Amino acid sequence: MTSITATTPIVVTPNALTSTMIGTLTADQASLASIEQQVSTGNQLNVASDNPAAAANILQLQGSLTRANQYAANAQDGVGWLSLGNSTVNSVLSVLQSVKSTVESVSGATLTSDPATISSIAQQVKSALDQLTNLSNTQYEGGQPIFAGTGSATAAYDANGNYLGNSVAPTRTVAPGTQVAIAVTGPQVFGSGTTGLLGTGAGGSAVGVLQQIVNDLNTGTSASIASVEGTDLTNLGNALNTAETAAGVLGANEQSVQGFATQATGSISSLQQELGNVQDTNMAQALTSLQLQQAAYQSALYATSQLSTDSLVKYL
Numbered sequence: 001m002t003s004i005t006a007t008t009p010i011v012v013t014p015n016a017l018t019s020t021m022i023g024t025l026t027a028d029q030a031s032l033a034s035i036e037q038q039v040s041t042g043n044q045l046n047v048a049s050d051n052p053a054a055a056a057n058i059l060q061l062q063g064s065l066t067r068a069n070q071y072a073a074n075a076q077d078g079v080g081w082l083s084l085g086n087s088t089v090n091s092v093l094s095v096l097q098s099v100k101s102t103v104e105s106v107s108g109a110t111l112t113s114d115p116a117t118i119s120s121i122a123q124q125v126k127s128a129l130d131q132l133t134n135l136s137n138t139q140y141e142g143g144q145p146i147f148a149g150t151g152s153a154t155a156a157y158d159a160n161g162n163y164l165g166n167s168v169a170p171t172r173t174v175a176p177g178t179q180v181a182i183a184v185t186g187p188q189v190f191g192s193g194t195t196g197l198l199g200t201g202a203g204g205s206a207v208g209v210l211q212q213i214v215n216d217l218n219t220g221t222s223a224s225i226a227s228v229e230g231t232d233l234t235n236l237g238n239a240l241n242t243a244e245t246a247a248g249v250l251g252a253n254e255q256s257v258q259g260f261a262t263q264a265t266g267s268i269s270s271l272q273q274e275l276g277n278v279q280d281t282n283m284a285q286a287l288t289s290l291q292l293q294q295a296a297y298q299s300a301l302y303a304t305s306q307l308s309t310d311s312l313v314k315y316l
Contacts, residue, residue: 054278061275067176068267074172075261081170081182082254085146088138089189089247095135096197096240099128103213103233115220122217129210133157133198136190147186156186160205161198163187174260180253189246190239197239209235 102124106117136157140146148156148165156165163186171179190197191209199208207215213232216224 058275058278061271061278065268065271065275068264068271071174072261072264072268075174075257075264078172078174078180078182078257079254079261081140081146081172082250082257084138084140085183085250086247086254088135088146089184089243089250092132092135092189092243093240093247095128095131096236096243099125099210099213100233100236100240103228103236118217118220118225122214125210125213125217129198129200129208129214132190132210133159133161136186136198146183147189149183149185157190157198158203160200160203161190161196161208161211162203162205163192172257174257175263178260180257180260181249182253182257184246184249188249189243191242195235195238209239 102121106121136147137155138146143154145153145156145165150168150170151166153164153166157163165186167185167187169181169183169185169188171181173179187196193199193206194208194212196206196208197210199205200211201207201215209232213228213236216228216232
């Protein structure tokens, strides 16, 4: 026996057709609006639901970019501190070398027989001491003395050469887990006590190297002049070596921080490019898609309006 399969016709009611057409048009409108938003904002993603995985990637990249910007800012600030520190210590070295040359250029015989020369040299050394005290209180932007450490002191030294700061040099974080000192403390440059440079012997301070030279010159005896040529010059040479060591530390740190600044700048550029690839709208592609979507939407509206001339759909 031959079996006969009956085919039941599918009847599409006007309501079902209308519902389908409206649903399609609504979807087209949403797609069109999404592309228009991409074009107007310049962002591929405007809400996380557009692409949750890409949104998470964007958040991660933005966090990395924020950190890279902070490292770059820290490094630039560090370079500013270190550059000022270097130039200041170089000025200190220049003053000390001038004093050393002046004292070395005059023989003991001349000094003991020429009070005017003694007085002139003593005045030069005293002037050098005043210069160094001023240099010791050099301030960075904002008024922070660069040789006072991390404390809140408004000056590194008082007028008598007493150190007012602390022994901890300020640092900056210039890379993950990497901190670099951006200054040296006053004693690292100017020494301390009787082997330091700035003590005047007043106000509770010790008599430093320069003040001792002034005192010995002003005493003017053969013994005091011999001290100037012997012990005082030796102490001055040692103080000069201390300042030179500080200059070396500052120079090395400045070079290091400049390297980290370059590294941070490179990271910023790379992260910005990567973030742009994920986040930014490809305008040429988006505009083409927009034109195509607009044309498709208009065609769908027209086609839908022709399916049923009595339907209100044609007036959408």
